[in-house]
Amino acid sequence: MPINRITIGRYEEEVTHPGALKAALAEFIATLIFVFAGEGSGMAFSKLTAGAANTPAGLISAAIAHAFALFVAVSVAANISGGHVNPAVTFGAFVGGNISLLRGILYWIAQLLGSIVACLLLRFSTGGLTTSAFALSAGEGVWNAFVFEIVMTFGLVYTVYATAIDPKRGNLGTIAPIAIGFIVGANILAGGAFDGASMNPAVSFGPAVVSWTWTHHWVYWAGPLIGGGLAGVVYELFFISHTHEALPVADY
Template sequence: MKIKELRSRQFWRALLAEVLGSLIFVSAVLGSSVPGPADMAQGPLYPALAAGMVAVALSHCFGEISGAQVNPAVTLAFLATRRLDLLRAAVYILGQCLGATLGAALLYLLLPLKSAAEVYPSKVSSEGNAGQALGMEVLATFQLVFTIFSVEDQRRREGSEPGNLAIGFSLSAGVLTAGRFSGGSMNPARSLGPAIITGFWEHHWVYWIGPVLGSVLAGVSHEFFFVASASRQKLVACLTCKDIEIMEAASVSRSSLSTVTQAAMRAKQANKQDHN
């Protein structure tokens, strides 16, 4: 099954989408972080706006191809909740890190500003410490990924709800909240690319542990406690590697969802059984 997937054109299109999406995302965020004229105010506002807007654009461009995750923390949250298999998650993360590194390198070559290298890497604020920055990354990433899972759940149930603006607003809010303390990365690839190009690795662990921890906590709490199909059986199915979608359908049938939604879930299970 895995070998067949590796031969699939859709699989490699999804990988390319994650590479290109990460390149675009990182170059946009870093470009907005470059200092302007001396009389222009500096701060997280421009990176926050750039991150939110480019996230909405990438969702439209690559959402149907790979989900436009462009973030290893988001990918690991989908893996932890079994919305993504291990092979695809590993390939996505490699592609995201590659795209982020290419984006940082491209912008570093195109902008002949030595001062730009000072704002590229994710840094802990001089007013705080690594522990505080870690906490801000956890909180900011938690609210972002919880929003992503909420949007994905609504898409599965209703089909026509894009939710891209909600994700963009959530990303901008996270950058504005954590920007002054940790840079508001919320994305290990976004921090890894500039670190590779500039050679700045101080407190780099913060930008992996913080986003991954916040992301996985958000995904697990949403899927197994807050979503309409949440149930103890669903959590047990996930932990024991059973078919989680069957448990999810059973939970949905007992919830207060509309009959149209229940019919859609039953049709999904029927199609899956026919395919198998």
């Protein structure tokens, strides 16, 4: 059971150790890269279309920008921190017993700071343009958006487990950043018109802090954390066994 492997961790090893601090710095930089490109693409499209970012073309551009940016962000951090770039991914790894609580908290702090700094840089470099906080579209209920975030984040973290965390992933590990970027892009196309398709509390937190807009902000925390946690438990419980002999890669 995954619950048996959940650990708090030792402060000296998980917080103050140079390796842990390097991993946190990698998460900070990777999240900054991701949010700067993703949020910046929306701001750029809005400027070019005189504020008409909520269009089919705007949705497609947001999906492509986030998919490409996440592919890069995961790739540059994968060998140092695992390339979480998302508190929901970190939480999913924690409930599956793949990261300690203290290391997870360190990652969360780095990810949230990376998002805030990215939004501050965007605001400064664009001459004060607003970094729009995530919001529900007209007619979208808060509980509908809540379910959307759970399902989309479940798919994201499940993909992370299958391609990056599973010890039997084999050659799939080399395409993990691409698969992770693709699922985020696809989910934005599916849910972007309804609630913005965050799937990532850090992505929602930075714009909310800089614009100081907190309407329904809890949805973008509770939904992704529940979805990520469920994905971690389900994949660990049903698809990862630490006792049976691994099958050859060709059998996957």
